[in-house]
Amino acid sequence: MPMTATVAQWDMFEASFEGPREGNPFLDVQLEAVFSQHAREVRVPGFYDGDGLYKVRFMPDNPGPWTFTTRSNAPALDRQEGGFEAVAPRPGKHGPVRVANRFHFAHADGTPFLPFGTTCYAWTHQPLGEQEKTLRTLAKTRFNKVRMGLFPKDYPYNTNQPLHDVFVRGADGALDFDRPNPQSFRHFETQVRALGEMGIEADVIIFHPYDRWNYSGMSEAQDYRYVAYLTARLAAFSNVWWSLANEYDFMLDTKPMHQWDRYFHIIEENDPVGHLRSIHNGAPAASYDHRKPWVSHVCMQHWDVKRTGEWRQTWGKPVVNDEPEYEGDLVEAWGNISAQELVHRFWTMALRGAYAGHGETFAHPEDLIWWAKGGELHGEAWKRIGFLRDVLEESAVNGFEPIDASVRFSGRISGARDGDTTILYLGEHQPAIWPYGLPKDDGEYRVEVIDTWNMTIEPAEIVPAPANHPVRHGAVVLKTEPAAAFAVKLPVRPYLAIRVRPA
Amino acid sequence: MPMTATVAQWDMFEASFEGPREGNPFLDVQLEAVFSQHAREVRVPGFYDGDGLYKVRFMPDNPGPWTFTTRSNAPALDRQEGGFEAVAPRPGKHGPVRVANRFHFAHADGTPFLPFGTTCYAWTHQPLGEQEKTLRTLAKTRFNKVRMGLFPKDYPYNTNQPLHDVFVRGADGALDFDRPNPQSFRHFETQVRALGEMGIEADVIIFHPYDRWNYSGMSEAQDYRYVAYLTARLAAFSNVWWSLANEYDFMLDTKPMHQWDRYFHIIEENDPVGHLRSIHNGAPAASYDHRKPWVSHVCMQHWDVKRTGEWRQTWGKPVVNDEPEYEGDLVEAWGNISAQELVHRFWTMALRGAYAGHGETFAHPEDLIWWAKGGELHGEAWKRIGFLRDVLEESAVNGFEPIDASVRFSGRISGARDGDTTILYLGEHQPAIWPYGLPKDDGEYRVEVIDTWNMTIEPAEIVPAPANHPVRHGAVVLKTEPAAAFAVKLPVRPYLAIRVRPA
Known part of the structure; x- marks a missing residue:
């Protein structure tokens, strides 16, 4: 043939x-x-x-x-x-994203993928003009993943009618959950494809509790058929990630745990590409057991990002904290942290070997809020997050793994290494000089100070490392640790990072 | 007679x-x-x-x-x-501080005592002129507790000779740990008394690992006699607190757990006043079991102050986090957080029903650093901590207890109530309006916005609370929570608090 x-x-x-x-x-x-x-x-x-x-x-x-x-x-x-x-693949196409090196991601061709996602839950359900605006905005940013729901959303600031019904309506005007609306799916796919052409992964949210149309109230059999149908339609898009839910635990009363397991299995059975699979919790303590073998990576929400080490250890998989709270000024506590705090949380997670997700929630007279509807960004975090992505990607080999500096740091400072690049993120700490976690040998290094907020990278001023105080046991000197090879002089202010690479 | x-x-x-x-x-x-x-x-x-x-x-x-x-x-x-x-007591004298209302403190006459401590570990071992300076500085502040060691200190930035030996030297010039030096104790008592006259509690640290004189290497029997001697000398000072150690866990190799228990017992046996008793850890995970009945309150160090609720629940006693890290610029990670961060940690702990302690660690050409030697303060946190004390004491009745707003807050926001005063501390959150945790009835309230950094208290602008979105189960509306009685309009910036009292 x-x-x-x-x-x-x-x-x-x-x-x-x-x-x-x-x-x-x-x-x-x-x-x-x-x-x-x-x-x-x-x-x-x-x-x-x-x-x-x-x-x-x-x-x-x-x-x-x-x-x-x-x-x-x-x-x-x-x-x-x-x-x-x-x-041969088209230029710039690297294939679907997989788990790589246990805690990280890479495209099928081995190109490292460092997720820097944002959240526009219901953007594909907004008027088409708004959707175009969302794509234009995304093109200005460095986000490479978007969390987006298949179903429309009914929630505070989300009360407008969706563009399409996801299932067709019967003669009685009611949604017939046995008949998907192909037009709705085709539109969703158009936008998944548009993202793919921009190099952006579509983190497709399959269920969520926030609706007034009863999508979240379909029968168990209807749910299973919906998941299979969606998988058959979307699995051949290389930029799809499967996110079983936003806040799955708020649906456990009608969708018990065995159903969530089964959704995963249905995807596994019908997705020959084996796209990434995750499930997102609502309450901090209500994590799905991400150790289950069908979960590819941890998708979670938690504001307390210095616990990143615990999460990596608990689940043993890549950790993507898609809701470390959102930059904004909403009345809801999850949607009103400062830009500086969100950027701080991104750096903290990244330099502890995990990934964070962005969202923006500034009140708007017409409820046009990025986190749900897309449109335009009004905040300050997104630029700094793009800067962080650039910094990390410049050195990305296997993924930034936390360096063992537990004695010095006790979880206070963030630091990680990928290949021959070490980055320390000092966060709320503001030492005048800093010698720890830097190379101990006397090789030639290129050392820079990064201002994470002002997005500057300057050559560091190198100063002698301070001598260490003798380690005593009572009056007996046990040893005196040799001084570090060098120290970095720093301006006394928070939110700085230090990058060290071979000269 | x-x-x-x-x-x-x-x-x-x-x-x-x-x-x-x-x-x-x-x-x-x-x-x-x-x-x-x-x-x-x-x-x-x-x-x-x-x-x-x-x-x-x-x-x-x-x-x-x-x-x-x-x-x-x-x-x-x-x-x-x-x-x-x-x-009758002298004016302003309220007697020793006791535990009150499970998680709080009060003087013997019932006057609430809210600890706002600072740390000058070795101030009584500095030259007398420096000690006078320390007392003058303390008089300018609002600190009402000082952590201070009986023994001198040998540690980074702490290498000068102490004013006195704590034990006398024998003919061979060596310290005789069977013969305390009364002159040294009398001097220490002079300063405990001086603090008492200023209304400041002396949190007396009995052991610490940081010495070159082998005080930390005394025999078990010598330790027991030393503790009994100290107790006999100091127990009649009404402003003494017993702190068994700074970083007791770094001495466990030579002073095993049964010795620490025994020190507590010796104090109990010899202190007829029953002063407060605590013990301070080094490593975050190395807490003594503060549930033991002879421990009056938790003295700890931990930077992750949003865990305050866990600590209260674990120990069931007043929690005083005497080292939520120090304001400064030292190379050590425990000694270089920004003033803003330390003030943030004080407010966070206070409005979660616990207490924090201050320390200041700015590098100084002669190593005159407040945290160890006293002298002068150079930072910005101490004034704001005094402001916090004033705000809390204005309403103190039984102690600020965290309000139950778990659903709205999930540990993100701090809020507590004492008597008829509610204070919410929003920290890194910056909502444009805020309706949660405020009174639900339509009484007359005096509502104020507190800027914790700029130390201002302004009448709040009251605005209507936003309507709540319907709580749905699928398409079925279960209920719509009534709106709050009112909301507070806020400038969109972090580190604000809201105070609500009856008009």
Whole structure:
């Protein structure tokens, strides 16, 4: 069979077929395809896109010819065949993001991915003009992940009608949770694709408790079908992350724990790409057990970011704190910290081996608040977060791992190393000189002082390290630790970092 | 017997007796007195003050006539009798500080005592001119407690010779830990008394690991005698607190846990006043078990002050965090936080039902650093801490207890109530309006906005509280919480507090 179609590796191949329209195709028709390359076979679920049209989407993870054969209980859809040639990735495309080096992430081609996400929960449900504005704003920022809900949102400052119903309405005007609205999904996909073209991951939130349309009240069977449908539609987008919920624990009364486990399994069964999978808590103490093997990384909310070490140790997976509170001035305590505090929390987490997420919640007369609706940013944190991303990416190899300086620091100072770059973040500490956590040998180093708020990087003034006081036991001198190789002179003010690299 | 002497209640009565000089009176001679008032008898240990002089000190806790009889193994000291008339306390004297209302403190006469301490570990071992400076500086501040070590200190920035040896030197020039140096103790007492006259409690640190004279290496028996001797000398000072150690856990190798328990017991056995007793840790995780019944209150060091609720719950006693890190610019991470951060930590702890302690550690060309040597203050935190004390004392009745606002706050905001005063401390949060934790009824209130850094108190602008969003379960509205009675309009900046009192 000649391979007429070509698709770049990590882009999407889509095959469409005419099939049954009668009954409820969403319930009645099963469709899947098996994509083959040499002896390798990949099962890919298909889906009904409405109007008698069925689709199968596939993201080739390897160049070369691929063929497929469909299987279906509908004869018109069964044993359909086709194929394409997967060619080299488009420039700048690195493939889906995976866990790398236990606590970090990388694209499929090995390029490190350091998540610097923001939150626009319901941006795809806003008027189209607002959505364009969101994309334009994102283009100005350095955010590379957006948390975004599939369902619309009903919540303080979120009371407008969504752009589309996610399920179609029956003759009685009520939503029919057995019939997804393909138009709504197609629009969502358009925006996932738009983000992908900007190099931004879509952290897709599948369930949340904040609605007035009863999406959160679907039956268990409807939930399972919805998750499978969504997976079939979205898994071939290389920039998708699965986030099972925003604040899953606020839905435990109607969606008990076994359902959450099952949602994970349904995704695993239907996502041949194996996109990242996480689940986000509401109450600080209500974490899902992120050690479960189907959870790829920890997605959480917690304001107390100096506990990062505990979280890494507890879960043993990458930690992404997507809600270390938001910059803003809302009445809600999660939405009114200062920009300086949010930037401080980003640096603190990053230099303890984890990642934070951004959100902005300034009150607006028309409730146009970035955290929910996107649109425009009004705050000061986002620029500094972009600066932090630039600083870290400049040295990214395997991910910044906390350095062992427990004796000196006792959790007070943040410091981490990646490759041959060490960065110490001093936060609220303001020493006049600082010798700890710096190289102990007398190699040649390039040492810089970073002002995390003013976004400056200056060569550091190197001064002799102070002599250490003798370590005594009573009157007996046990030892005197040698002085550090050098110390860095610092202006006495908070929110500074020190970067050390070989000269 | 006519009562010629009069002593104010809570002042000190002292009786002196000539006795044996030969041998080692510190080891050989036992002396105690029983003070009686009506049927009540109080056993009081005596002590040798050198030069053949023995003393018994007693702090009357009740007015009226008191008599005493001594008991001693030295005939010259046995069955000595005497007495005095205890009269009304001097103005401004309220008696020793006790635990009150489980998590708080009050003087013996019931006057609330809110500890606002500072730290001058070795101030009594500095040249006398420096000590006078320390007292003059303290007089300018609002500190009402000083942490101070009985032993001199050898530590970074602390290398000068002490004013006195605490034990006398033998013919070989070595310290004889069986012979206290009364001159040294008398000087220490002079300064304890000086603090008392200024209304300042002396938080006396009995052991610490930082010396080059081997005070920390005395034998177990010598330690026990030292603790008993110190107790006999100091217990009659109404402003003494017993702090068994600074960083006791750094001495556990030579002073195992049973010794620390025993020190407490020796104090209990020899302190008829029952002064406050605590013990201070070094490593954050190395707390002594403060639940032990002989510990009156928690003395600790920990930088993570939002854990105050955990500490109260764990120990069930007053919590005094005497080292939430120090304002300064030293190289050591415990000694270089900004003034703003230290003030923030004071407010955070105070409005979560506990107390913090101050220290100042700015590098000085002659190592004259307040935290160790006293002298002068150079920082900015102390004034704001005084302001906080004034604010809290204005309303002090039983002690500020945290208000239950767990749902809204999740540990993010600090808020507490004493009597009819509620104070919320918003810290790094900067809402434009704030309705939570305020009165729910429509009484008449006086509401003020406190700028904790600029030390201003302004009448608050009251605005309508925002309506609450419906609480839904899926599409079903369960309820809509009524709006708060009112909200407070705030400037959008951090470090503000709100005070609410009846009009």
